[in-house]
Amino acid sequence: xxxxxxxxxxxxxxxxxxxxxxxxxxxxxxxxxxxxxxxxxxxxxxxxxxxxxxxxxxxxxxxxxxxxxxxxxxxxxxxxxxxxxxxxxxxxxxxxxxxxxxxxxxxxxxxxxxxxxxxxxxxxxxxxxxxxxxxxxxxxxxxxxxxxxxxxxxxxxxxxxxxxxxxxxxxxxxxxxxxxxxxxxxxxxxxxxxxxxxxxxxxxxxxxxxxxxxxxxxxxxxxxxxxxxxxx
Amino acid sequence: xxxxxxxxxxxxxxxxxxxxxxxxxxxxxxxxxxxxxxxxxxxxxxxxxxxxxxxxxxxxxxxxxxxxxxxxxxxxxxxxxxxxxxxxxxxxxxxxxxxxxxxxxxxxxxxxxxxxxxxxxxxxxxxxxxxxxxx
Numbered sequence: 001x002x003x004x005x006x007x008x009x010x011x012x013x014x015x016x017x018x019x020x021x022x023x024x025x026x027x028x029x030x031x032x033x034x035x036x037x038x039x040x041x042x043x044x045x046x047x048x049x050x051x052x053x054x055x056x057x058x059x060x061x062x063x064x065x066x067x068x069x070x071x072x073x074x075x076x077x078x079x080x081x082x083x084x085x086x087x088x089x090x091x092x093x094x095x096x097x098x099x100x101x102x103x104x105x106x107x108x109x110x111x112x113x114x115x116x117x118x119x120x121x122x123x124x125x126x127x128x129x130x131x132x133x134x135x136x137x138x139x140x141x142x143x144x145x146x147x148x149x150x151x152x153x154x155x156x157x158x159x160x161x162x163x164x165x166x167x168x169x170x171x172x173x174x175x176x177x178x179x180x181x182x183x184x185x186x187x188x189x190x191x192x193x194x195x196x197x198x199x200x201x202x203x204x205x206x207x208x209x210x211x212x213x214x215x216x217x218x219x220x221x222x223x224x225x226x227x228x229x230x231x232x
Numbered sequence: 233x234x235x236x237x238x239x240x241x242x243x244x245x246x247x248x249x250x251x252x253x254x255x256x257x258x259x260x261x262x263x264x265x266x267x268x269x270x271x272x273x274x275x276x277x278x279x280x281x282x283x284x285x286x287x288x289x290x291x292x293x294x295x296x297x298x299x300x301x302x303x304x305x306x307x308x309x310x311x312x313x314x315x316x317x318x319x320x321x322x323x324x325x326x327x328x329x330x331x332x333x334x335x336x337x338x339x340x341x342x343x344x345x346x347x348x349x350x351x352x353x354x355x356x357x358x359x360x361x362x363x364x365x366x367x
Contacts (some may be wrong), residue, residue, distance in 0.1 A: 021312040038311055043318045050322060057323045064316040069314050070306060072261040073254060075278035077303035079285035084296060093357045102353035103346055110298060110342040118334040128338055132346055135314045140276050150320035155339055157318050163343045170347055181355035189347035212350075221279055 007101065013055070013063035019178040034165045039157050039193060061150075071136040078214045085207050092208075095180055100216045103188035107132035108227065127151035129227070131159045134191040135215030138164070144224040145231065163190025164197045171201070183208025188216060246298050253302025256294075260284050 024041035050060050082089070089096065108129050115125040126147035130138040135156050142152035167186050176182050179202060186194035186201075187209030195213055199206030246252045252279040264284060265277030273280060301331060306313075321327070 017315060018312065021309075021315060041292040042311060042315050043321070046315065046319055047322055050319065057320055060319055060322075060361045061316055067313050067316055069313075071310070072265075072278045072281070074306040074310050074313060075259040076257045076261045076264070076281040076285050077306040078301055079282045080296060080303040081287060081307075083286060083289040092361075095354055095361055098357045099350055103253065103350035106349040107346045111338060114342055115334075115340040118338060120331075120334060120338070123333070128335075128342075131339060132343070135310060136278065140278070149346075150317050151324075153314055153317035154321050154324075155335070157274075158336065158339050159343055162340055163347065166340075167347060168341060170344075170351070174348075174351060176351055176355050178355055178358045180358050181351045184354045185347045185351040188280065188350040189343050209319070218279060218282065221276060225274070 004096075007069055009059070010063035013060055014067075016049060017064050017067065019048060020049075034161065034168075037161055037164070037193060039161055042226075043157070071139070075136045078217075081207075081210050082214060085211055088207060088211065092180060096184075096211065096215060099180075099184040099188065099212055103132070103184065103212070104216050104220055106224075107188070123148055124151065126231075128155055131155040132188065132191065133216045133220055134213050137221050140221050141224050141227075144221075145228050160190050160193035164193045167194060167197060179204040180208055187212030191217075198212040243295070243298060247295075250301040250305055253299050254306060255302075256299060257281075257285070257302055257306060260288075 020042045021038065024038035024045065027041060028036055028038050043188040045174040046060075050057075106133055111128040111131060112125060115128050120128070123146075127142055129145060129147060129151075130141040130152055133141060133155065133156070138152050138156045139149045141147075142149040163186070167190055170185065171182060174185075176185070182201060183198050186205070189192075190197065191213045195206060195209040198209035246256065260281040261278055262281075264279070264281030267273060267280050268275065268277045285294075285299070289296060289299075326332075
């Protein structure tokens with residue numbers, strides 16, 4: 001299928017993206033299993049469509065990139081959960097700081113260590129570093145430290161899907177006494193999808209997971225210059 | 233109609249409209265970007281916007297109800313906003329081979345370490361905290 005008019009083609013891909021998202025979300029509502037996560041299904045549908053129509057990533061991205069502008073206001077929106085859970089923060093701040101610091105340090109060093117072990121290229125290693133952060137923060141950090149944000153986006157999604165599946169198994173085996181530990185496991189390990197999973201387990205786990213995800217994202221964006229310095 | 237009344241009418245309108253709330257959050261994002269560029273702040277505009285929003289909520293100038301629906305929408309539908317970046321996979325057919333396995337192994341093992349490390353760090357420090365703070 002070929003469109004003579006670039007504008008029509010842009011509108012088509014934009015509509016297809018929204019449609020794939022809505023369809024993936026509806027499917028997950030009917031069958032909420034981790035491998036039918038909209039994180040996997042929506043990109044897969046679009047991938048099939050784009051490959052079938054022989055459209056390159058450049059053209060697809062050109063048509064839809066402005067959807068990503070909404071990630072800016074979405075980041076601002078994270079102020080609300082922080083504010084609404086201010087008593088949780090006040091009560092548990094030392095533990096939250098330790099969790100965020102330990103989690104972020106392990107996320108970065110494990111990504112760097114493992115990718116070096118496997119002999120991956122520098123641009124892949126840098127793009128893997130922010131994979132445990134929530135998407136808007138990960139994209140900012142990837143750009144700051146010299147990674148490729150588009151590649152980071154892929155790794156962030158894989159981390160979320162893998163993390164939710166793994167977190168469920170870990171929770172059965174680990175002797176975790178506190179909702180604080182169960183929540184931060186998901187918030188740090190599987191960001192947005194992990195927060196959704198933690199919310200299914202319990203309200204307290206869900207708010208802790210959300211807080212850990214947001215606080216670690218903000219902390220990592222602020223610490224990005226330090227990471228750049230350490231990598232030199 | 234005095235100014236106070238006008239303000240409360242405006243507030244009620246914002247509390248009812250999700251679009252107005254999204255516009256408010258977008259406005260703060262733009263303000264954050266502007267501040268970053270104008271003053272040369274070392275943080276990205278979105279983070280400055282988040283800080284501004286937190287200040288507005290903390291000072292009571294903006295009530296949570298005035299942004300709740302907009303914030304839930306932006307956070308809840310976030311996948312739609314970043315799905316264009318994820319389609320970058322289509323340019324990486326080479327990931328179908330051993331390279332893809334290495335990338336997957338890095339993410340898998342790394343995430344295992346992050347989850348174990350974070351959960352244990354938090355659980356241990358929480359127990360320590362409980363034992364020492366509440367006797």
